[in-house]
Amino acid sequence: MPRHRIGPVVEALLHLARNRGADELSRRLADLIEAADEFLTAGEPPTEAEARVPRQQGSPDRERATRVVDDGAEGDEAGAGGPAGGSVPPNVRGGTAASRSAAEHAAEPSAPSAAGCSAPHSTPPRTGRATWENVATPRARAAAPHRPDGAGAGADPRPALAPGWAVRLLGETLLRLPDCTPYLGVLRVLAGWIVERARERGVPQDFGPWFWTALALPAEERADLLRRLVVADGTGGDDRFLAAAGEFLVADARTAQPLLCGWFADGRRLPALPAATVATAAQALLYTHREGRADTLVDALVADGHERADELLSTLAEEDPGAVCRGVARWAVDPRPARRVAAVAYGLRAAPYAASEGDRELLRVAAATLLSRTADAALHGGALALLVRDPVSRGRYVEQAAARFAAAHDPQLTAAALCVALATHPGPVLDAFRRRLAAPGSQVGDVLRVLAEEAAPAVAAPATAFAAELLRARPDTAGHVAAYAERRLARGGADAEVGALVRAAFRTGPPSVRAALASLVAAPGDAPGAVLRGELLEELLRDETHPDVLEALLVALVVRHDARPGAAPGERDGHAARLRGAVLRVGTVLARAPEGGRRLDRRLAELARTVPGFAAYALAWYDEDPGVWRALVGSGGLRTIEDVAASGARTAPAGTPDAERVPSAWHS
Known part of the structure; x- marks a missing residue:
């Protein structure tokens, strides 16, 4: 038949x-x-090699949709009935992508349901590059060469017209159907064929994004087909299925947002954006097109519950806290328990970024509502954390929050959540910490960490006094107290309080406490609080004789020494000289203790094996003054140091006398 018929x-x-x-x-x-698959595959050569797209290994659409059709291959396998809502007939021939069973597609995840169909378009592709009238023309001309005498065509043109007939009949029939829902199985097979064909030859222009948006389909099915097709982007042509998904989202955000959330489980990579997947593309679309639609977006995300939805909600809590605060206010009065749980979780995430009084008031009202519900007792800790954070409601609820923190472990009412009230209500907060830490096994490190990070100058003295009191009551917390003192010195402004704490521990504390605090005074000379550290080191070396403390100090000196290969030679020499003097002093005192010489020799050998550069330093010091170091380093320790330095297992830091004897690492 002629094409126009x-x-x-x-x-x-x-x-x-x-x-x-x-x-x-x-x-x-x-x-x-x-x-169409057979004729187009036989009639079109593949695109250039650089345009090929890697196969999506392990993707659901690759496994369930279509396979590559080899030229000339023909199978005998019959298809199966299609899924609900659409069918693929059982007598379709095998050997091509179209012969895939539609039952395989029925197992794919589909988007949530939504009502409504969109009317089909009555126009051909927007670009004008392909229409139903010209689809077969190039092949028809190529298939009918003229005879040399110019008498006319020398071949039958009908085989060249077959692809155009197949494409036109398929496309026009689908576009003119008043409802394509019964043909979803066919559409899914067609989408799978397009994705598979796009890997080799690009997306057929006649089945580009315009075609899929023109079909009379419910929104949920249109979103699912676009999800299957976005992996064909970037394989040729200017139109993008991802852009069509964006237009679909903008046209009806309330309907489309939950449907795009259904893409979060699709981990297939996008050839156009190799670092992205279908799931991350959905996140980007929802984030980009949220303007004026943020309230419906947060509701859709919290209803979805996927981890990708949680990631996007966390981002919105930082960048658009107003939308999240409004969502929290709605969820707090929602009869569904899951929504009230979400109100607490995302209210706590948005609270640090809620800058306006209106947003903070929304959080206050939501938290007070949750606190008033006896059925939501498990959420009261988070509600109190929100109320204590707000200066307006803090005074009314801080006592209740402190009592709940001290009584039991509540994952939502943390030490950090309570510590925000330390500057204004230090008494109740520190008393709650004190009662909580009185029990063995409590989270001492978390409490001391948040106390150390509190920036208010008025907090430094009571917080350090609390740490000293805790150290006296529980010597087993010495490591946490040392970390607290280190953070306080790094923040600055608390040298006097930290100095008093450490001096008292050196004078009256047991050896385990003094050994734990030794790392504080062993920091390099340019560390924060260097003057105080130097004074404390001198006091410790003047009075300390216990071998456990001296050995811990020796290890801390060596481990915390900063060789810093990028520093200037003079600065490196200064660090090396300070380290040599400190090691010599500590070693001399330790060697005089009972069993001190043996412990010193063993410890120096171990440090040579484990600390980068120390073997080279130690060997250089020994060569400079063997008479002094022979009294500290035994034959076994010296042999280990020489072996490590000679083997190059630890390279000599630049600026030491041994730097030329031991090759640097880059030589190998």
């Missing part, structure tokens, strides 16, 4: 659907997909 054929196919049902038409449409 396709209209009656389309009408015949539509008449077939009206009179004999969707299954009969589905069978014909599946035959057309197979014919």
